[in-house]
Amino acid sequence: MTWQADILTLFPDMFPGPLGYSLAGRALENDVWSCRAHDLRPYGRGRHRALDDTPFGGGAGMVMRPDVLDHALSDVRGSRQCPVIYPTPRGKRLEQKDIERFSQGDGVVILCGRFEGVDERVLEKHAVEQFCMGDFVLSGGEIPALALLDGCVRLLPGVMGSVHSGEEESFSEGLLEYPHYTRPAEWEGRDVPSVLLSGHHQDIARWRHEKSIAVTRAQRPDLWAAYEQRP
Template identity: 55%
Template sequence: MTDAPQTPPAETPTKPVREERSVGRKSISASLKPRELLTDKPRLARAWDARVVTLLPQAFPGILGESLTGKALKDGVWQLETTDLRTFGEGRHKNVDDTPSGGGAGMVMRADVVGNALATAHRGARHPMIYLSPRGKKFDQGMAQALARESGVTLLCGRFEGVDERVLERFDIMEVSLGDFVLTGGELAAQMLLDATVRLLPGVLGNAESTVEESFSNGLLEHPQYTRPAEWEGMSIPDVLTSGNHKKITQWRQEQSERITQERRPDLWQAHLKKD
């Protein structure tokens, strides 16, 4: 007598798992549903709201989670949410890019993929959308101050040869550059922009006067700074700074700012003269 062949038990179908990532005090997930319906931890009502669309969500908060910006993140002065572009990719391999139309080297991030990710990440927001790009408007202290007055910002981090132009047009995204150089992606630029902006939020810096006297705040580079010891390697602190005469100290610092700006940034100096 032979045993009858056994029918293997039917496999229980499994649901696809949605990847979630926790950044700061928040849990982030990719979905076309409003985030408020997915969690019992809604966005903090009064926190400055930073949202980042990226292929590297694991890169955040990065350095932003340390020091003063990290403390402010934990204290709820600002909040950070990342949206993983890969979860919106097409096909079995979750492709996010394709070859450039008209030919050329490299790959371009697809309009449909980036568009869906942006629509999800920016849902309900009233703040600006920015794409970090070498061809964008130059980021400066004035822009950081303007962004700090907004309710937040949504940042798109590019990769490869860039993003399909139609996405930028469809969402009316402002392109912003940190300088005349090219990075492998927008993540580092996004962190630099966020750092420069978050530190200007009320309560982040211990001394509010620091943001008034630092470089670029008044159109000039900052004057030299000194501290203890009074003498080091045969070099002493300028006498005026230890004189106790605050009027002379203020005058000296202004003169030093003007001298350094003239020598190192003639473009800033000319702009300063025109402003006066």
């Protein structure tokens, strides 16, 4: 079954964008997944196809209308039971476990917001899942949508060259990934750690695990604290 991504956006030409290249691009050509970008503008109201209006209670900016987005979501989603996702700074942080869950279904619908945001009522009606990429603000949901889709597509069967490629990546066990080395073994006075040249698989696995711990403690103390609390 082809994994289907439907994106509702004011800028459909942004898709597939970078996802048309490399692993995701080959998978797209081979019908492992499909990418359908739907222009929100035709769903707008009135002669000017208005998508937004002023916020109740006052304040700067405009809010995307619930009636417009409800029509678009109902039309695009149809009878599919796939997740509907809204990238937003007010959402919970997107994690690898979420990516894995999305990739195991038959696809996703992503609503890319603009302006000040989306009327809360349409999010409630469609049980929209809200996620953020980090503690920063972007102009819209398109770039987060691309990142989310890239994370999902690479996990689809047959996309990565090896079935083991995703097993030792960052976040797969709650730790960041260990450092990597390749040829030449000596470069500008810097040597590859000797254990990686030893051929002793148990020693290599132990070294990599220790390095994952060290990197996580140094770079992401929040992840390390969560890892220490695991049962």
